[in-house]
Amino acid sequence: MKIQSVGVIGAGTMGNGIAQVCAVAGLDVVMVDINDAAVQRGLDQISKSLDRLVKKETLTTEAKDAALKRIKGSTSYADLKGLGLVIEAATENQAIKEKILKQVDEIVSKDTIIATNTSSLSITKLAALDSNPARFIGMHFFNPPPLMALVEVIRGLQTSDETHAAIIEMAKRVGKEPITVKNSPGFVVNRILLPMINEAFFVLSEGLASPEDIDAGMKLGCNQPIGPLALADLIGLDTCLAVMEVYFENFSDSKYRPCPLLREMVAAGYLGRKTGRGVYTYDK
Numbered sequence: 369m370k371i372q373s374v375g376v377i378g379a380g381t382m383g384n385g386i387a388q389v390c391a392v393a394g395l396d397v398v399m400v401d402i403n404d405a406a407v408q409r410g411l412d413q414i415s416k417s418l419d420r421l422v423k424k425e426t427l428t429t430e431a432k433d434a435a436l437k438r439i440k441g442s443t444s445y446a447d448l449k450g451l452g453l454v455i456e457a458a459t460e461n462q463a464i465k466e467k468i469l470k471q472v473d474e475i476v477s478k479d480t481i482i483a484t485n486t487s488s489l490s491i492t493k494l495a496a497l498d499s500n501p502a503r504f505i506g507m508h509f510f511n512p513p514p515l516m517a518l519v520e521v522i523r524g525l526q527t528s529d530e531t532h533a534a535i536i537e538m539a540k541r542v543g544k545e546p547i548t549v550k551n552s553p554g555f556v557v558n559r560i561l562l563p564m565i566n567e568a569f570f571v572l573s574e575g576l577a578s579p580e581d582i583d584a585g586m587k588l589g590c591n592q593p594i595g596p597l598a599l600a601d602l603i604g605l606d607t608c609l610a611v612m613e614v615y616f617e618n619f620s621d622s623k624y625r626p627c628p629l630l631r632e633m634v635a636a637g638y639l640g641r642k643t644g645r646g647v648y649t650y651d652k
Contacts, residue, residue: 379410385513
């Protein structure tokens with residue numbers, strides 16, 4: 369079950385990044401979004417990203433041109449027919465993903481593997497919507513996909529060994545390092561990361577240290593490249609809160625209780641870099 373062609377649904381940050389990674393690795397790619405403008409923005413972003421790699425001399429001009437030729441932009445799910453793998457990389461919203469995946473299931477062949485790029489949603493629940501749930505799997509790429517080495521490969525209860533093996537091989541082929549994860553809220557990385565960020569907000573709310581000193585402490589004492597509060601601003605405080613609420617709801621464990629300060633800042637609209645203000649202030 370060697371994968372030679374990939375469909376990517378969504379031309380946003382994650383979608384175009386995944387499409388780029390696949391094309392650079394020599395796979396033919398169809399990148400689909402809702403309208404021509406969205407598709408073109410995705411293609412433009414890929415071109416700019418590849419230009420940066422050429423400038424850094426990690427990619428040749430010839431390789432860049434070849435990668436761009438392998439990517440076809442489209443607004444039609446019909447173009448996904450005959451592909452070996454389709455990766456859904458739309459907004460992290462259960463209803464939106466369900467709608468997309470049902471449409472994909474109706475179009476692609478029974479041999480096509482279907483994957484969802486999700487950081488929190490249940491693979492088992494999404495697989496249950498598929499006419500052939502054994503071919504469904506989670507592929508959690510990290511942002512930005514061209515630079516981050518990890519892919520969490522998440523098996524739903526229904527995922528077959530053959531599907532899992534094919535996706536592990538594919539992830540390695542595109543230059544990623546996959547880890548296998550069971551289906552559970554947050555999987556592995558975010559299950560560890562988001563409670564740490566949440567605890568940093570508790571430390572801040574208790575006045576134990578300034579934001580700068582909290583972040584400096586984790587960088588200098590734990591060798592982290594970015595402090596947890598600065599990372600929260602990068603991720604988006606609303607996203608951090610939403611993930612913690614999922615954990616709290618699913619595990620019914622007080623250790624996942626969202627910090628009241630985090631909730632208060634989200635209510636104020638202080639969401640981080642994207643709004644110009646979070647824990648820190650940014651020039652928009």
